[in-house]
Amino acid sequence: MTKNVGGIDRILRILVGVALIAAAAMGSIGVWGYIGVVPLLTGLMGWCPPYALLGFNTCSMKK
Secondary structure: OOOOOOHHHHHHHHHHHHHHHHHHHOOOOOHHHHHHHHHHHHHHHOOOHHHHHHOOOOOOOOO
16 A cells, blocks of 8 residues: 555644544534544545545655
8 A cells, every 4th residue: 555645634634633523522513523534544644545536645655
């Protein structure tokens, strides 16, 4: 798996994932908030399956 998620994208995914999981754990948004596991994992791994399928890449170019 080649990384296809760049720095800012990764940070945003991790923050959104943690926020959704925390809101679900506190009962603010219900169990659907646990879907935050998906952006959290893709942010931590640096690889997003839909990006790979669609050919997107937010990583900076290596020279």
